Amino acid sequence: MELQLERPVTAFDVETTGADTVKDRIVSISLIRRDKTGVVEDGYYINPGIEIPAAATEIHGITNEMIAKAPTFKDVAQELYDKFFNGCDLIVFNRRFDPPMLHEEFARAGIAYPTNDTRIIDVMRIFHLKEPRDL
Numbered sequence: 001m002e003l004q005l006e007r008p009v010t011a012f013d014v015e016t017t018g019a020d021t022v023k024d025r026i027v028s029i030s031l032i033r034r035d036k037t038g039v040v041e042d043g044y045y046i047n048p049g050i051e052i053p054a055a056a057t058e059i060h061g062i063t064n065e066m067i068a069k070a071p072t073f074k075d076v077a078q079e080l081y082d083k084f085f086n087g088c089d090l091i092v093f094n095r096r097f098d099p100p101m102l103h104e105e106f107a108r109a110g111i112a113y114p115t116n117d118t119r120i121i122d123v124m125r126i127f128h129l130k131e132p133r134d135l
Helices: 054-060 073-085 098-108 123-130
Strands: 009-016 026-035 038-045 089-092 120-122
Touching (some): 009 073, 026 054, 038 073
Parallel strands (some): 009 089, 089 120
Antiparallel strands (some): 009 026
16 A cells, blocks of 8 residues: 655654653654655664663663663754654654653754644554454
């Protein structure tokens, strides 16, 4: 099936130090960008500048030692924006977490994204509509 994209789309997933989109930080981001010319994908470990709590490590398996020498989000923010986000709409699993977390990290780096015109497709919502969990 050929995608009829009006704008490029980027699907991404983050692992973080916790669930607070303002105070917690990204420790890993995986991305796939699709446009009319093809697909680009990559993944980054991110040094959050704060300790990763043991409870978070239990969930995603990323330790403080693994990210000790990784770049900060601010170090890679412009590269991420240029390569994966500029002019793109988003595909996420959980619109209430990943986009706000990304927005906070970009804001700390001086980049405004997502913007008001960024469309967001939440595949979690689609999944729940197609696979309802009810008794």
